[in-house]
Amino acid sequence: MIDNIDKLIEKLRPRISCTITDTELMAQAKIAHEINKLKREKKAVILAHNYMAPVLFSSIPDFVGDSLELSRKAATTDKDIIIFCGVKFMAETAKLLNPNKLVLLPSLDAGCSLAESITADNVRSLKKQFPGVPVVTYINTYADVKAESDICCTSGNAAAVVESLHADTIIFIPDEYMAKNIARVTHKHVIVPMLNDNETVSLEVDYEKPKDSMIIWNGKCEVHEKFYVDEINHARRKYPGVVILAHPECSPEITEAVDFVGGTTSMINYVEKHQASYYLLLTECAMAENIAALHPDKNILRIYSNRCPHMDRISLENTLFSLQKHRYQIEIHPEIQERARRAITKMLAVG
Numbered sequence: 094m095i096d097n098i099d100k101l102i103e104k105l106r107p108r109i110s111c112t113i114t115d116t117e118l119m120a121q122a123k124i125a126h127e128i129n130k131l132k133r134e135k136k137a138v139i140l141a142h143n144y145m146a147p148v149l150f151s152s153i154p155d156f157v158g159d160s161l162e163l164s165r166k167a168a169t170t171d172k173d174i175i176i177f178c179g180v181k182f183m184a185e186t187a188k189l190l191n192p193n194k195l196v197l198l199p200s201l202d203a204g205c206s207l208a209e210s211i212t213a214d215n216v217r218s219l220k221k222q223f224p225g226v227p228v229v230t231y232i233n234t235y236a237d238v239k240a241e242s243d244i245c246c247t248s249g250n251a252a253a254v255v256e257s258l259h260a261d262t263i264i265f266i267p268d269e270y271m272a273k274n275i276a277r278v279t280h281k282h283v284i285v286p287m288l289n290d291n292e293t294v295s296l297e298v299d300y301e302k303p304k305d306s307m308i309i310w311n312g313k314c315e316v317h318e319k320f321y322v323d324e325i326n327h328a329r330r331k332y333p334g335v336v337i338l339a340h341p342e343c344s345p346e347i348t349e350a351v352d353f354v355g356g357t358t359s360m361i362n363y364v365e366k367h368q369a370s371y372y373l374l375l376t377e378c379a380m381a382e383n384i385a386a387l388h389p390d391k392n393i394l395r396i397y398s399n400r401c402p403h404m405d406r407i408s409l410e411n412t413l414f415s416l417q418k419h420r421y422q423i424e425i426h427p428e429i430q431e432r433a434r435r436a437i438t439k440m441l442a443v444g
């Protein structure tokens with residue numbers, strides 16, 4: 094961690110000077126310096142998702158990563174306070190793994206379209222319709238939904254989690270695109286239930302517990318649903334040799350058309366290990382900036398500006414306020430905590 098503000102500015106300038114002006118850089122570095130001082134005094138740890146804005150990503154986190162890596166860090170930290178620079182379901186996961194610690198989220202508006210696409214009642218309805226079928230829940234959900242699930246997964250381990258169950262049929266919620274992408278990899282047949290007017294689940298097809306099926310939900314990430322195959326074709330024509338990487342929250346048409354599919358950390362590892370004339374990342378746009386900052390030798394195309402409005406709620410300003418005032422504290426009902434934690438720890442055991 095950098096103690097001296099001049100050194101912090103020196104570190105940040107080459108990484109983020111293309112995204113903000115020098116005056117802004119000085120002002121942001123001052124806030125980052127304040128946060129780093131206070132973080133030490135209060136014995137806090139800052140976890141930041143790969144989608145954080147470049148100035149935050151490069152200045153205050155103790156750990157950066159995807160949901161799975163940050164869940165693991167949250168599970169092993171010895172600090173008293175965890176500040177989660179990410180969205181609410183991530184901070185909830187940190188709280189589930191650290192029930193006795195103070196877990197703070199700098200903005201309560203940092204939600205997620207996937208997490209908001211499904212309720213605990215919806216899951217109960219699915220379980221009633223398909224008794225005995227195990228429920229795999231993507232980590233991008235709230236704690237009450239996780240509490241209704243058998244096991245969680247992240248984009249990094251979803252296929253491994255599905256395969257670990259050795260079940261003929263599973264319920265996979267709530268990301269429709271990820272479910273279809275995982276079904277392709279694990280060779281499963283997809284069944285799409287629908288909600289009827291009174292919010293109970295009905296099916297498009299007759300369900301007779303066929304072998305190797307995934308019953309899925311229709312949630313979508315509002316960022317990853319905005320990529321199109323035409324744009325991929327255009328990029329390939331314009332940038333010869335470009336390697337295109339996509340997040341599994343993108344549609345199956347997109348994941349079929351690209352060169353590599355993986356979660357955010359897999360994408361970073363891919364870029365680090367391969368040589369290509371250009372890289373195009375079909376994911377939240379801050380990540381391309383963050384990888385480009387870390388690897389100035391790589392030609393990372395920045396032709397999309399698909400910014401997640403929820404991740405964008407987290408700033409250096411509200412992170413400082415969060416640390417100063419202990420806002421906003423994540424609380425989860427004890428009964429929900431216990432059941433949701435079980436689903437997460439099962440996932441962590443799979444790897």
Ligand code: SF4
Pocket residue numbers: 180204205206207208233314315316317342377401402403404
């Ligand atoms: S990028 Fe998509 S999945 Fe991630 S927090 Fe934003 S809306 Fe949710």
